[in-house]
Amino acid sequence: MKVKTLALSFGIGIWMLAWWAMLRLEAHWDFTNLAMILMLASTLAAVLLPPRLAALALVVSVLVFDWRFIEPKGSLVPHLQQHLWFWISLTAVNIVVLALMAYLRIQLVRSQQLTAHLGQLNQWHQILLENQNTTMLAEHLLTQLTSTNEGKQLAPLQVALKHISPQASSVYCLWGAWQLEQLAGVDAAEAERRALGPGTGCYERWQDVVLPILGRKYAYGALVSPCVLPDVTRRYWQLMCDQLGAFCDRKRARQNESQAIAQLEQERTSKAIIAAVSHDFRTPLATIIGASSALLAQENQLSHAEQQAQLQRIYQQAQHLSRVSQNLLQLARLGSDAAVHCSWEDVGEMVGSLLSQLVFKSQVHIHLPERAQLIWCNSVLINQALFNLLENAHRYGPANTAIHLSAHFTDQCWLWRVQDAGLSLTTEQARARQKAFLQGEEAAHPSGVGLGLALCEAIAKAHKGALTFSSEPSSTWQLALPQPPLPKAD
Amino acid sequence: MSAEILLIEDDADLRHTLQAALSCEGYRVTSAVSLREARALLQHRPAHLPPWDIWLLDLNLPDGSGCELLQHLPSKGPTACIVITAHAEEERVAELLDAGADGYLVKPFGVLELFARIRLALRQRGNANRPLPQRYQHQGLEVDLASHQVSLNGQPCHLTPKEFALLSCLIARSGQLVLQRQLLSDVWGAQAVEHSHYLRLYMAQLRQKLGDSALAPRWLFTETGLGYRLARNELS
Numbered sequence: 001m002k003v004k005t006l007a008l009s010f011g012i013g014i015w016m017l018a019w020w021a022m023l024r025l026e027a028h029w030d031f032t033n034l035a036m037i038l039m040l041a042s043t044l045a046a047v048l049l050p051p052r053l054a055a056l057a058l059v060v061s062v063l064v065f066d067w068r069f070i071e072p073k074g075s076l077v078p079h080l081q082q083h084l085w086f087w088i089s090l091t092a093v094n095i096v097v098l099a100l101m102a103y104l105r106i107q108l109v110r111s112q113q114l115t116a117h118l119g120q121l122n123q124w125h126q127i128l129l130e131n132q133n134t135t136m137l138a139e140h141l142l143t144q145l146t147s148t149n150e151g152k153q154l155a156p157l158q159v160a161l162k163h164i165s166p167q168a169s170s171v172y173c174l175w176g177a178w179q180l181e182q183l184a185g186v187d188a189a190e191a192e193r194r195a196l197g198p199g200t201g202c203y204e205r206w207q208d209v210v211l212p213i214l215g216r217k218y219a220y221g222a223l224v225s226p227c228v229l230p231d232v233t234r235r236y237w238q239l240m241c242d243q244l245g246a247f248c249d250r251k252r253a254r255q256n257e258s259q260a261i262a263q264l265e266q267e268r269t270s271k272a273i274i275a276a277v278s279h280d281f282r283t284p285l286a287t288i289i290g291a292s293s294a295l296l297a298q299e300n301q302l303s304h305a306e307q308q309a310q311l312q313r314i315y316q317q318a319q320h321l322s323r324v325s326q327n328l329l330q331l332a333r334l335g336s337d338a339a340v341h342c343s344w345e346d347v348g349e350m351v352g353s354l355l356s357q358l359v360f361k362s363q364v365h366i367h368l369p370e371r372a373q374l375i376w377c378n379s380v381l382i383n384q385a386l387f388n389l390l391e392n393a394h395r396y397g398p399a400n401t402a403i404h405l406s407a408h409f410t411d412q413c414w415l416w417r418v419q420d421a422g423l424s425l426t427t428e429q430a431r432a433r434q435k436a437f438l439q440g441e442e443a444a445h446p447s448g449v450g451l452g453l454a455l456c457e458a459i460a461k462a463h464k465g466a467l468t469f470s471s472e473p474s475s476t477w478q479l480a481l482p483q484p485p486l487p488k489a490d
Numbered sequence: 491m492s493a494e495i496l497l498i499e500d501d502a503d504l505r506h507t508l509q510a511a512l513s514c515e516g517y518r519v520t521s522a523v524s525l526r527e528a529r530a531l532l533q534h535r536p537a538h539l540p541p542w543d544i545w546l547l548d549l550n551l552p553d554g555s556g557c558e559l560l561q562h563l564p565s566k567g568p569t570a571c572i573v574i575t576a577h578a579e580e581e582r583v584a585e586l587l588d589a590g591a592d593g594y595l596v597k598p599f600g601v602l603e604l605f606a607r608i609r610l611a612l613r614q615r616g617n618a619n620r621p622l623p624q625r626y627q628h629q630g631l632e633v634d635l636a637s638h639q640v641s642l643n644g645q646p647c648h649l650t651p652k653e654f655a656l657l658s659c660l661i662a663r664s665g666q667l668v669l670q671r672q673l674l675s676d677v678w679g680a681q682a683v684e685h686s687h688y689l690r691l692y693m694a695q696l697r698q699k700l701g702d703s704a705l706a707p708r709w710l711f712t713e714t715g716l717g718y719r720l721a722r723n724e725l726s
Contacts, residue, residue: 322598344687346694348704349712355705366705372694374687380579380715487687 011049014041015057022069031069035090038065042094046101054098062091110232117236120144124240128247134164138175141223141244145237154227160186161213161221164248166256172221182224185210190219195238198228209234213241215249280324280451284317291317323391327455330384334458342463344487345379346372347407347414354383360394360403367406375407375414376483377463385459385467386416388452389477393420397475412483413465419476493543493612497521498528498559499574500552508546511601517544517608525554532562543615544608545571547591560589570611574599583716584669593666610665626661628721629708631700633661642700652677653696656689657720660710665722667713693718 018041022034038061046054063076066087070078078084127140138159145151158176160183163169172183188203189196189212196202197209211223211234223241291310295302302310334340348368355361375382386405393403397420404419453467456479460467465481495517499505505521512519520542522528535541545563549556556573563571570592575582577596586594592611595604626633630643635658640647649657655677660668671683678688693710696702702709711719 318598343684344690346690346704346712348694349690350714352704352707353712353714368705372690372698372704374690378715383714487685 007048008050008053011045011054011057014044014048015061017041019061022065026069031065032086034069035065035086038062038090039094039097043097043101046098047105051098051102051105054101058094058098062087062094065090113232116148117232120148121236121239121243124243128243132251134161134248134251135173137161137244137247138173141240142175144240145223150230150233154225154229154233156226158182158224159221160224161248164220164251164255166252166259176224182208185224186212186222189222190214193219195234199231199234211238211241212245213248214245215252216246218249218252220245220248277324277328277451281321284321284324287317288314288321323387324451326384327388327451330381331451331455331458334381334455334462340378340381340462342376342378344374344376345382347375348372350375350379350383351405351407353379354386354390354405357383357387358390363394363400363403364390365402365404367404367408369408373407373409374486375481377414377481381459381462382416382479382481385456385479386418388456389418389479392452393418393475393477397421409483412485414481414483416479416481417476418479419474421474492516492518493608494518494520494540495544495546495608496528496531496542497546498523498525498551498556499546499548500524500550501548508601508604511604515605523552525551525556525559528559529562541567541569543569544611545569546574546604546608547571548574549586550576557586557589560586560591563590568615570615572607572611579715583667584671587669614666623661623664623723623725625725626664626720627724628664631709633657635661647699649696649699652692653699656692656696660718660720661723664720667717667719669717671717673717 018037022037025034025037042054042058042061045057048054049057066076066078067074070083070087072079078087124141124144127144128137131137131140138161142157142159145157146155151157156176158174158178160172160174160178163171163173172186185196185203185206185208188206189210192202193212193214194200194202195209195211197206198204200209207226209225209227209229211225213220213222223237225237229237291313295307295310299307351366351368355364355366358364390403390405397403401421403421404417406417406419408415456477457467460479460481463481465479468478468480470476470478495512497505497508497512497519499508499521500523502523505523509519509521520531522531545559547556547559560571560573563569571590572593572595573586573591574595574597575586583594592614593607595607624635626635632641633639638654640649640654640657656673659673659676670686670689674683674685674689677692678685682688694704697704697707697710700709704712709721711721713719
């Protein structure tokens, strides 16, 4: 603003100085020499004054020059034809100079505007790189646009942006004061894939200028201005909208990629679970079918004791089958991200209840803190995890040897350990088995423990804990459950 | 005379297996395969015959949930109902018990467990109209609810009011599962149903004073994720 006032003052000053000089030199100089001063003043004033004011000053000056300095003085009509031509030439040269100067000044303003736009575009690009939140980006866009003088003049602006998701969304988030019918303009701009409204050459009668936010294939919303936009501003704003559209495209592509990876992972896990389940179901079923068919076919050949033994096998395998199906059901529930309901439980009570379910309880040695202790967990799930670990130790560990179940509290964490006397697995084998099961490799569960371990792992994760294995000094599975602070006793 | 059982189960194999096992045990069994058939049997039961002693009711029936039939079960009548369910979550069990069921069996189950549940349900229905017990006795533990006296092998045992209230709640339903929400509500009030740590701490104190063990319980049994059960009163 100050620069403009200064330029105006200088321009007027130059004209005044020129006129002062011409009047002083009138007595000594010929009017043709005085015309040089007029030309010099006109050229300099064209640089400093606004074009219209410079033109006005020029017209007034040449007329006054003619009236004051060209014979007959005090008249606008020269006597001599050569004086008339001189005056016409003087006026023409000054007009050409003025026009050239005006043109240069317009180009200069445009160049400055373009440089500013370039800087803003660069800034916008940086914002798009640094921010991932579309809500923030819409707000950034409005701030960027209204931070310039032209933006302030054209405000209030409005933005409609769709929620970005792998599936096409038609739900808009809106910024600014919207009216329902304005959304029809957004839909139309998206469908036409071009700007619409006054001055755009499309839907000229529409009340707003609507600039669509376009990706390569999808449209994500629009920027709406209630004012007619200058051509340069409209093109520049459309460029910013296009950049936002490209960002939305990238974000959507990333989402699609993540979804595809998750789906692939889920498919692999499902395959692994089906393979494990198939194995875990077939083994007891084979015994049940074998024993029952033997009973049916060989009823007369089998002694009463042999028949009882076969029935016992059928009963035991059916019990095992029941546990496998229970594991599978629980795994499916945990896999569906259902919230796990936890409460404060007594460690001793949990172990007592667990022991009452074990057929091989005489093999199990318990190591618990002497006093009753509270643990924050889902007792049904932890019971199932410990049962699986104990049963695995019983089935696959050395026969008729002690299995140790211990629980102790350390570093805000309850550590449950199931240790068998032998080396049923090495650490590497256990890790490989866990990892391979989770990655969907069928070979990972040759002995049918995959499903049980997967469930233990899922239960540990559901409690934000971990299941780990160590082979030192003998096979030990550890279930770590982080704990919140104990509640205050009222 | 042996008890009469109405078995409502749609799975033919399970129905035949249970029917055979129950008949073998001396129960008289009538079976239905759907809600509709069960309703028809209940409506057309000859007036001179007494109601069934036990309903064995599967929840998942082809024409609806077995729960609908529980509405026809008189709460103080002679008929007990045991529900066969595939779910053992506390909320589900609580719903069934509130709806009028006397017990539940979670699939899969063995016939020995079934017989035990039937015996328990018959005992409970027999005791249903009797006043609440004033005395409890089991393996040396004696409790006189009227005088607030507790003795263990003849030696007096001092309990705090809360511990006594907890024990009283369990005595009122000895031999049956009492849900932990029920215990918390009865002893500490409805606002304390989520404060399971109260129950754990007081139950541990009670066990300690009675010399009971959580690992090998004599009187106080834990039903994981559901609640507690006090050993059956020898006086009932």
